[in-house]
Amino acid sequence: MTVPVRSIDYVEATMALVPDNTLITQTPEQGRELAIMLARKTIGAIQPDAEVRETLRPGYATNADSLTMAGHVVAIEFATVAAANNYWRA
Amino acid sequence: MTVPVRSIDYVEATMALVPDNTLITQTPEQGRELAIMLARKTIGAIQPDAEVRETLRPGYATNADSLTMAGHVVAIEFATVAAANNYWRA
Amino acid sequence: MTVPVRSIDYVEATMALVPDNTLITQTPEQGRELAIMLARKTIGAIQPDAEVRETLRPGYATNADSLTMAGHVVAIEFATVAAANNYWRA
Amino acid sequence: MTVPVRSIDYVEATMALVPDNTLITQTPEQGRELAIMLARKTIGAIQPDAEVRETLRPGYATNADSLTMAGHVVAIEFATVAAANNYWRA
Amino acid sequence: MTVPVRSIDYVEATMALVPDNTLITQTPEQGRELAIMLARKTIGAIQPDAEVRETLRPGYATNADSLTMAGHVVAIEFATVAAANNYWRA
Amino acid sequence: MTVPVRSIDYVEATMALVPDNTLITQTPEQGRELAIMLARKTIGAIQPDAEVRETLRPGYATNADSLTMAGHVVAIEFATVAAANNYWRA
Numbered sequence: 245m246t247v248p249v250r251s252i253d254y255v256e257a258t259m260a261l262v263p264d265n266t267l268i269t270q271t272p273e274q275g276r277e278l279a280i281m282l283a284r285k286t287i288g289a290i291q292p293d294a295e296v297r298e299t300l301r302p303g304y305a306t307n308a309d310s311l312t313m314a315g316h317v318v319a320i321e322f323a324t325v326a327a328a329n330n331y332w333r334a
Numbered sequence: 335m336t337v338p339v340r341s342i343d344y345v346e347a348t349m350a351l352v353p354d355n356t357l358i359t360q361t362p363e364q365g366r367e368l369a370i371m372l373a374r375k376t377i378g379a380i381q382p383d384a385e386v387r388e389t390l391r392p393g394y395a396t397n398a399d400s401l402t403m404a405g406h407v408v409a410i411e412f413a414t415v416a417a418a419n420n421y422w423r424a
Numbered sequence: 425m426t427v428p429v430r431s432i433d434y435v436e437a438t439m440a441l442v443p444d445n446t447l448i449t450q451t452p453e454q455g456r457e458l459a460i461m462l463a464r465k466t467i468g469a470i471q472p473d474a475e476v477r478e479t480l481r482p483g484y485a486t487n488a489d490s491l492t493m494a495g496h497v498v499a500i501e502f503a504t505v506a507a508a509n510n511y512w513r514a
Numbered sequence: 515m516t517v518p519v520r521s522i523d524y525v526e527a528t529m530a531l532v533p534d535n536t537l538i539t540q541t542p543e544q545g546r547e548l549a550i551m552l553a554r555k556t557i558g559a560i561q562p563d564a565e566v567r568e569t570l571r572p573g574y575a576t577n578a579d580s581l582t583m584a585g586h587v588v589a590i591e592f593a594t595v596a597a598a599n600n601y602w603r604a
Numbered sequence: 605m606t607v608p609v610r611s612i613d614y615v616e617a618t619m620a621l622v623p624d625n626t627l628i629t630q631t632p633e634q635g636r637e638l639a640i641m642l643a644r645k646t647i648g649a650i651q652p653d654a655e656v657r658e659t660l661r662p663g664y665a666t667n668a669d670s671l672t673m674a675g676h677v678v679a680i681e682f683a684t685v686a687a688a689n690n691y692w693r694a
Numbered sequence: 695m696t697v698p699v700r701s702i703d704y705v706e707a708t709m710a711l712v713p714d715n716t717l718i719t720q721t722p723e724q725g726r727e728l729a730i731m732l733a734r735k736t737i738g739a740i741q742p743d744a745e746v747r748e749t750l751r752p753g754y755a756t757n758a759d760s761l762t763m764a765g766h767v768v769a770i771e772f773a774t775v776a777a778a779n780n781y782w783r784a
Contacts, residue, residue, distance in 0.1 A: 261636035267691050276351035276372075280379060282636075282682075286675040289640060291665045304668035305381045308394035312403045313672045315376040319410040320679040322372075328691035331357050331418035366441035366462075370469060395471045398484035402493045405466040409500040412462075421447050421508035456531035456552075460559060485561045488574035492583045495556040499590040502552075511537050511598035546711035546732075550739060575741045578754035582763045585736040589770040592732075601717050601778035621726035627781050642726075642772075646765040649730060651755045664758035673762045680769040688781035 261285045267328035275329055279322035283314070351375045357418035365419055369412035373404070441465045447508035455509055459502035463494070531555045537598035545599055549592035553584070621645045627688035635689055639682035643674070711735045717778035725779055729772035733764070 262282065269275040291297055304310040326332075352372065359365040381387055394400040416422075442462065449455045471477055484490040506512075532552065539545045561567055574580040596602075622642065629635045651657055664670040686692075712732065719725045741747055754760040776782075 262632040265633045272352040273355045286678045287671050300668040308390040311377050316407045317676045318376045323414045324683045324686050326414050361445050362442040363445045398480040401467050406497045408466045413504045416504050452532040453535045488570040491557050496587045498556045503594045506594050541715050542712040543715045578750040581737050586767045588736045593774045596774050622722040625721050625723045646768045647761050660758040677766045684773045684776050
């Protein structure tokens with residue numbers, strides 16, 4: 245399997261690491277979606293080949309520890325997003 | 335085993351990532367329950383096939399390190415929820 | 425080995441996730457004990473079968489990395505408890 | 515190898531989880547020592563048999579990842595101790 | 605394979621651990637790029653041989669858990685960068 | 695291989711866990727260097743035998759996940775150092 249690794253221009257290859265270039269969201273639900281997106285965009289920046297990422301998904305999505313590890317990253321991203329939004333306190 | 339992975343519409347497939355769309359709870363106990371729910375909802379977003387998740391559970395729930403890893407994620411989610419609620423100080 | 429997994433009512437099965445329903449303690453020592461309890465209660469919520477948990481303990485308690493992983497979770501729980509108590513500053 | 519696990523009275527078996535029952539130290543150096551002690555005391559609470567802990571040490575102290583994992587826990591404990599001390603700013 | 609490890613002067617061998625010697629960025633997007641750079645610079649400080657790092661990349665970039673672990677580190681670096689920038693609130 | 699483990703006096707064996715006994719640095723770059731030093735000093739405290747640490751380095755410095763794990767610890771140490779320095783805001 246050929247893996248086209250682009251170690252120099254990988255940042256440029258991704259459209260945006262932070263969707264809409266802001267951490268501010270209207271609701272916790274949107275904040276959670278942003279956290280998931282942030283986590284995924286990082287993976288896309290490190291491994292920019294979408295085809296490779298797709299081949300990894302079945303194994304990873306059917307392994308409990310892999311899912312927990314992914315959920316862990318989302319939890320950390322969400323902590324940042326929630327703080328940015330003052331926890332959406334009324 | 336066929337794994338119906340939906341990589342595009344998986345967010346839509348989950349009802350809500352944040353139950354009641356708020357981080358505010360009345361008590362630490364409820365905050366802890368929310369932390370567990372947040373952790374579980376993320377897994378549901380990454381692996382939306384409930385049947386697959388169910389097949390993973392027996393192995394994961396009987397492995398000490400897997401349980402510790404899951405508890406780790408809950409601890410991080412709870413840190414966010416607790417901060418959102420100013421730690422439920424009287 | 426039959427593992428009676430209760431995926432729906434597992435929260436109800438645990439008496440309390442947060443002992444005394446508060447993060448406030450009188451001393452750092454008590455805060456540390458609470459952190460350990462929080463970590464353990466989560467495991468109990470995920471794997472409510474005490475007998476299964478007991479069978480996991482010997483292997484886990486004699487493995488250095490497993491112990492470190494458990495200590496890691498306690499450290500995170502304690503960070504939250506300590507912040508809740510303003511670090512018990514005089 | 516017989517492992518005398520005391521799952522009920524293990525907290526009582528440890529003298530103190532937080533030495534001197536305070537997070538306040540005079541210097542960062544002392545704060546770092548406290549962080550190491552906190553991490554070790556937790557392990558002692560989970561595995562109270564000193565002889566077992568001693569048997570685990572050679573393998574763990576000669577494994578790079580195990581050392582990194584232990585250093586990770588100390589880093590988290592130190593974050594809490596440092597915050598408690600307002601980072602020992604003059 | 606010969607690995608030229610420089611354990612004493614490795615810090616000097618790296619140009620800069622923090623690009624532009626600041627955590628302040630104009631936008632969240634730039635903050636995210638900085639977080640990725642910080643994570644990469646640390647790896648460069650620990651393993652200063654670029655050729656060795658390059659040999660590690662194919663295996664790591666095609667392993668889901670390795671990618672998640674790397675994304676985890678970026679999430680933590682970003683938390684620091686975001687706090688430094690007061691989350692780029694308007 | 696004989697591993698001279700000193701479990702009692704290991705703290706004394708290390709000169710200092712916190713170089714210069716302060717978390718305050720003049721620049722982010724220096725803060726990053728301190729974070730790396732803090733992480734290394736902890737490993738030195740846990741495994742005080744420099745020769746053993748040196749034997750571990752080749753395997754660890756050529757393993758992507760080991761490098762990521764080490765970078766993870768540095769990220770956490772840096773979060774503390776950065777907070778101590780109010781993120782070196784002008």
